[in-house]
Amino acid sequence: PSALREVFVEVPDTTWEDVGGLADTKERLRETIQWPLEYPEVFEELDMQAAKGVLMYGPPGTGKTLLAKAVANESESNFISIKGPELLNKYVGESEKGVREVFSKARENAPTIVFFDEIDSIATERGKNSGDSGVGERVVSQLLTELDGLESLEDVVVIATTNRPDLIDSALLRPGRLDRHVHVPVPDETARRRIFEVHTRNKPLADDVDLDALARKTEGYVGADIEAVAREASMNASREFIGSVTREEVGESVGNVRVTMEHFEDALS
Ligand code: ATP
Numbered sequence: 001p002s003a004l005r006e007v008f009v010e011v012p013d014t015t016w017e018d019v020g021g022l023a024d025t026k027e028r029l030r031e032t033i034q035w036p037l038e039y040p041e042v043f044e045e046l047d048m049q050a051a052k053g054v055l056m057y058g059p060p061g062t063g064k065t066l067l068a069k070a071v072a073n074e075s076e077s078n079f080i081s082i083k084g085p086e087l088l089n090k091y092v093g094e095s096e097k098g099v100r101e102v103f104s105k106a107r108e109n110a111p112t113i114v115f116f117d118e119i120d121s122i123a124t125e126r127g128k129n130s131g132d133s134g135v136g137e138r139v140v141s142q143l144l145t146e147l148d149g150l151e152s153l154e155d156v157v158v159i160a161t162t163n164r165p166d167l168i169d170s171a172l173l174r175p176g177r178l179d180r181h182v183h184v185p186v187p188d189e190t191a192r193r194r195i196f197e198v199h200t201r202n203k204p205l206a207d208d209v210d211l212d213a214l215a216r217k218t219e220g221y222v223g224a225d226i227e228a229v230a231r232e233a234s235m236n237a238s239r240e241f242i243g244s245v246t247r248e249e250v251g252e253s254v255g256n257v258r259v260t261m262e263h264f265e266d267a268l269s
Helices: 023-038 040-045 064-074 094-108 135-149 189-200 213-219 223-244 247-256 259-269
Strands: 053-057 076-081 112-117 154-163 180-183
Touching: 023 040, 023 053, 023 064, 023 154, 023 180, 053 064, 064 076, 064 112, 064 154, 076 094, 094 112, 094 135, 135 259, 189 213, 189 223, 213 259, 223 247, 223 259
Parallel strands: 053 154, 053 180, 076 112, 112 154
Antiparallel strands: none
16 A cells, blocks of 8 residues: 555645735745746746745644645646645555655656645654654655755755744755745734635625724634634624525525624624
8 A cells, every 4th residue: 555545636726815914925935936937047047946845834724735725826836735644654665655656746747836734743853753663754764865856947846834843854954955944924913804804705794894803803813713713703694694584585685694793703702
């Protein structure tokens, strides 16, 4: 058996517009990943090396996966997504084989962005990963081999994510490997407002819904929390609506359904 049941290759449909806030982060990713793929002549002329690997770090739910998909979409690249823990396979040799398969699929389908989510689950500093019988180390060493073997012309870029950059095996972060580091911060008020816009843009909002106020009230919330608030607010609206009409009335009344500020307030509490 292979370590991975199947390696899925896709062009994601996520765009920059789906990512609220994070203007600086988007710009970094555009320059680091999109430009070399889009303007190889410029990099050639200026004798600049295209990045092979980017480490995105930041707390959970801040949009790292979303950003990686958007950068793949915007640079018209294929996308292969692997969760770190998926690579850990207890059969000796299978995990390394998994890594090799990922990179060979990536080359076949280039331009490709290879996304390693939760890389810290495998690539922790030697010895810190207790009880994994060395499989983490073997996967890391295979990853290093693949990264070192990538030519910048091959149009394969690795994006790895972690919530704990301090735990990452420093060998992975050396020049020519995951040497570009992009911070994905907890959103500030302005960014939260943008994220609320993203997650309410297709919802019928009542006039009293004040996204600025919601952004103010959600200090410390990350994108995933805001998405959950918007979902819960809609759920509140649906509950109220469905409770107020008969099944026969739904069709003609559904156009009047609105998500109100109260629905949001209840979702927050
Ligand atoms: P983890 O570290 O837990 O994997 P992550 O940083 O990769 O988290 P995502 O998976 O990208 O976070 O985000 C989870 C969900 O939260 C997304 O599908 C999206 O709906 C929402 N979300 C997070 N950040 C943003 C954002 N900046 N703009 C819009 N939606 C966001």
